Amino acid sequence: MKLIFVILIKELKSLFLSPLFYLITFLATILMGITYSISVWNFSQTLANTMLTMMGGQTQQQNIHYVVFVPHLSLLNLIYIFVVPALSMRLISEEKKNRTFDLLLTSPVTSAQIVIGKYLSLLVVNFGLAAICLVYVFIAARMFEFNIIPTVLALIGIFLCGAAYAAMNLFASSLTESAMISFFVGIVLNIGIWIVGGLTDLMDQPILKSIFEQISLNSHLQPLIEGVVKLNGMVFFMSVVFIFCFLTERVIESVRWRA
Amino acid sequence: MIEVIDLCKNYGDRKAIQNLNFKISAGDVVGLLGPNGAGKSTTMKIITGFMAPTTGVAKICGFDVFENPLEVKKRIGYLPEQPPVYLDMTVQSYLEYVSDLKLVDRQFKKEYLEKSLIKTQLLSVRHRMIKNLSKGFKQRVGIAQALVSNPEVLVLDEPTVGLDPKQVAEVRELIKELRGNHTIILSTHILSEVQATCNKVIIIHEGRIVAQDDIDKIEKLNQGIMTVSIKTKIDKSLEDLLRGMSDVLDVEKVTNTYYRVKMSDRGQSLDDLAHLVINSGAGLLEMSPQNENLEDVFLKLTYGEQKGGAL
Numbered sequence: 001m002k003l004i005f006v007i008l009i010k011e012l013k014s015l016f017l018s019p020l021f022y023l024i025t026f027l028a029t030i031l032m033g034i035t036y037s038i039s040v041w042n043f044s045q046t047l048a049n050t051m052l053t054m055m056g057g058q059t060q061q062q063n064i065h066y067v068v069f070v071p072h073l074s075l076l077n078l079i080y081i082f083v084v085p086a087l088s089m090r091l092i093s094e095e096k097k098n099r100t101f102d103l104l105l106t107s108p109v110t111s112a113q114i115v116i117g118k119y120l121s122l123l124v125v126n127f128g129l130a131a132i133c134l135v136y137v138f139i140a141a142r143m144f145e146f147n148i149i150p151t152v153l154a155l156i157g158i159f160l161c162g163a164a165y166a167a168m169n170l171f172a173s174s175l176t177e178s179a180m181i182s183f184f185v186g187i188v189l190n191i192g193i194w195i196v197g198g199l200t201d202l203m204d205q206p207i208l209k210s211i212f213e214q215i216s217l218n219s220h221l222q223p224l225i226e227g228v229v230k231l232n233g234m235v236f237f238m239s240v241v242f243i244f245c246f247l248t249e250r251v252i253e254s255v256r257w258r259a
Numbered sequence: 260m261i262e263v264i265d266l267c268k269n270y271g272d273r274k275a276i277q278n279l280n281f282k283i284s285a286g287d288v289v290g291l292l293g294p295n296g297a298g299k300s301t302t303m304k305i306i307t308g309f310m311a312p313t314t315g316v317a318k319i320c321g322f323d324v325f326e327n328p329l330e331v332k333k334r335i336g337y338l339p340e341q342p343p344v345y346l347d348m349t350v351q352s353y354l355e356y357v358s359d360l361k362l363v364d365r366q367f368k369k370e371y372l373e374k375s376l377i378k379t380q381l382l383s384v385r386h387r388m389i390k391n392l393s394k395g396f397k398q399r400v401g402i403a404q405a406l407v408s409n410p411e412v413l414v415l416d417e418p419t420v421g422l423d424p425k426q427v428a429e430v431r432e433l434i435k436e437l438r439g440n441h442t443i444i445l446s447t448h449i450l451s452e453v454q455a456t457c458n459k460v461i462i463i464h465e466g467r468i469v470a471q472d473d474i475d476k477i478e479k480l481n482q483g484i485m486t487v488s489i490k491t492k493i494d495k496s497l498e499d500l501l502r503g504m505s506d507v508l509d510v511e512k513v514t515n516t517y518y519r520v521k522m523s524d525r526g527q528s529l530d531d532l533a534h535l536v537i538n539s540g541a542g543l544l545e546m547s548p549q550n551e552n553l554e555d556v557f558l559k560l561t562y563g564e565q566k567g568g569a570l
Contacts, residue, residue, distance in 0.1 A: 002362070099341040100343045103404065106337045
């Protein structure tokens with residue numbers, strides 16, 4: 001446990017000392033700020049129109065969760081898709097390239113501890129980005145009266161997506177000594193897991209359709225976006241994280257045998 | 260302290276090391292000597308637990324490297340060929356990180372860190388980023404990280420490679436200072452390094468141990484043979500005349516006035532050789548005998564009798 005913490009702190013220090021991290025969070029904040037302002041303005045306009053329509057006798061329900069927060073959280077997801085590979089690309093590939101991996105492998109630390117330490121550092125950064133996103137929700141909660149729970153659940157869903165990306169991208173980083181290759185493989189994996197979900201509609205056979213539905217990120221995220229927690233969704237996210245962390249651990253361990 | 264039994268490592272069909280057997284006692288400084296590609300680094304990587312052997316056993320302080328890897332790694336300080344430094348860290352924070360990784364007891368952490376900084380003369384640059392240091396300093400940081408846990412065994416893979424002569428001398432001096440406090444195994448293909456720092460030597464060639472003993476005993480393997488450099492005044496070929504002498508094993512003609520003669524040392528041999536040159540009328544200008552040293556033994560054991568003799 002102590003060694004996991006040692007690796008986590010080291011990775012966080014190097015992330016927080018890197019200008020890349022500050023550039024990413026700065027750009028993410030700017031993007032979120034702009035899109036949030038636009039969403040809120042659109043929502044207020046739609047609300048005003050709705051009220052006018054209601055006076056004419058028609059009713060149409062407007063929901064701040066779907067109009068403002070879901071697009072806001074979708075942006076966070078998009079940020080995760082591109083930012084997580086940028087942050088994870090150096091984690092293992094650079095250790096291999098700079099031969100600092102020799103130090104890790106000759107220290108009394110297991111491959112699993114190395115992977116968990118590095119993975120947790122990515123989760124902390126993901127959490128930081130989610131926290132920035134949450135600031136806008138809290139500001140809205142102070143200004144308007146609405147049920148915040150579905151939005152928080154949706155944010156947890158997006159955070160879990162980020163956790164899955166982190167595991168996949170850490171795996172990508174373990175495969176190569178080149179940070180750039182790791183970055184591109186990471187993006188391909190992140191986009192790929194969404195494309196797999198899109199294939200569900202193209203399947204004719206019910207079994208294949210069911211399989212693709214179960215491995216689709218979207219089908220497990222959707223209930224959380226709607227404010228519903230489903231056990232199979234949680235199991236799916238945990239499984240993706242576990243499988244890719246396990247594969248990363250195997251790749252690290254294989255160095256001892258392949259070297 | 261270090262025990263290696265029937266160690267083999269194959270890379271596909273290529274056998275990097277074959278049936279290595281050696282024992283190193285506590286406090287020894289052992290040089291693993293061999294030409295490039297002999298299997299030195301592979302042996303070291305197996306000893307440190309970085310890599311698994313194909314067959315065989317390696318034990319450090321009684322612990323099997325692959326049955327108790329964590330116990331072994333706590334007791335080892337390893338400097339690979341390229342120092343494993345994080346360029347974006349300061350020397351101090353890097354060494355603190357390494358001592359945490361090596362599970363150094365909190366009460367000794369500061370003391371060991373200070374000692375390693377002092378021994379490697381890094382006090383003046385302790386707060387500087389490693390990326391801003393010269394190659395020599397980076398190498399010292401690499402040695403400091405191997406020392407920072409005060410390990411029982413130090414494994415140094417080519418510790419002076421790429422350093423300038425002054426830095427090489429400093430690193431050798433440091434290794435001498437560490438003698439007695441740690442058991443040290445260092446690999447190199449530089450003979451003078453072994454002579455300057457080690458008390459034992461293991462010569463390895465094409466994955467096999469060709470000689471292992473105290474450095475003095477190894478040097479004596481070729482005792483009784485010497486190389487004599489002869490310079491003459493007059494430009495006159497003496498090659499055939501020298502070859503005709505009974506004690507002469509080989510003659511290398513550098514120029515018509517300069518010869519290197521390899522011969523057995525029987526006490527009277529030098530007198531006979533001097534007489535022969537003087538009587539030939541070439542005029543003896545200079546004659547300097549040299550006993551064979553570790554370099555000759557090394558060349559003979561690694562590159563073979565014939566080539567070693569010619570060199």
